[in-house]
Amino acid sequence: MDVFTIDIESWTASFRFPNLISGFQPTLEVPPPSTILGLLNAAAGDYIEHEKLKIGYCFRYAGRGVDLETIYQIGSNKAGKPSNNAKSNVIRREFLFEAQLRIYLTDEKLAKYFNEPAFAILLGRMNDLATVRRVGQTRLSKIENATKMFGQVIPFFKNRLPGQIQALPTYFTNTIPRKNLGTEAFSIIPHHAKPLVSQLTAFRDEDEASPFWGKEIFFHNLNFQ
Numbered sequence: 001m002d003v004f005t006i007d008i009e010s011w012t013a014s015f016r017f018p019n020l021i022s023g024f025q026p027t028l029e030v031p032p033p034s035t036i037l038g039l040l041n042a043a044a045g046d047y048i049e050h051e052k053l054k055i056g057y058c059f060r061y062a063g064r065g066v067d068l069e070t071i072y073q074i075g076s077n078k079a080g081k082p083s084n085n086a087k088s089n090v091i092r093r094e095f096l097f098e099a100q101l102r103i104y105l106t107d108e109k110l111a112k113y114f115n116e117p118a119f120a121i122l123l124g125r126m127n128d129l130a131t132v133r134r135v136g137q138t139r140l141s142k143i144e145n146a147t148k149m150f151g152q153v154i155p156f157f158k159n160r161l162p163g164q165i166q167a168l169p170t171y172f173t174n175t176i177p178r179k180n181l182g183t184e185a186f187s188i189i190p191h192h193a194k195p196l197v198s199q200l201t202a203f204r205d206e207d208e209a210s211p212f213w214g215k216e217i218f219f220h221n222l223n224f225q
Helices: 033-044 108-115
Strands: 002-013 052-076 082-105 130-143 152-155 164-168 184-189 202-205 219-223
Touching (some): 002 108, 082 108
Antiparallel strands (some): 002 082, 052 082, 052 219, 152 184
């Protein structure tokens, strides 16, 4: 299968756990699908109304650490609206270092947005600024019973793959407040995981110049209708 690839790198990356608001802030080891679709929106400069989308991606990092961060907590009035009262607090936040992401798309139009992104490309929060290193094409070979699906998230139900199980959104609406779309349980399989046993069909990256050469990519077939 011939696909379009987008290679993205950043010094730091962080992907927050859903529903964790206060206290220590850990990071997911692989970005959720909603982050990847958010990158498409940032590159396009607009909210993309997907109906059906075929997309794969693979993520890796060199290390992880914990930093101290000052946050400002804004109070609310009796009506529940933000007030002018704010206080600072210091929290511990985990981050990933020297992150690399490759996105695989079958839609050339979406891939071309990354040649000249309209907005900043971020791998997480606003200080996790990333660079688009290359937009290209490659050929993937079909693999049955894939075993090397590292640095990815795989839908848990029906597949039952080992890994950290986490409920993650697939996309968000373009409304205020935003609403989750397609939230489901995913197996988070980091890039350093051991080979696994599956009955899944994946596609092996044959690009020998890529750090993701040999990885078997699971494609998400997203349906927003």
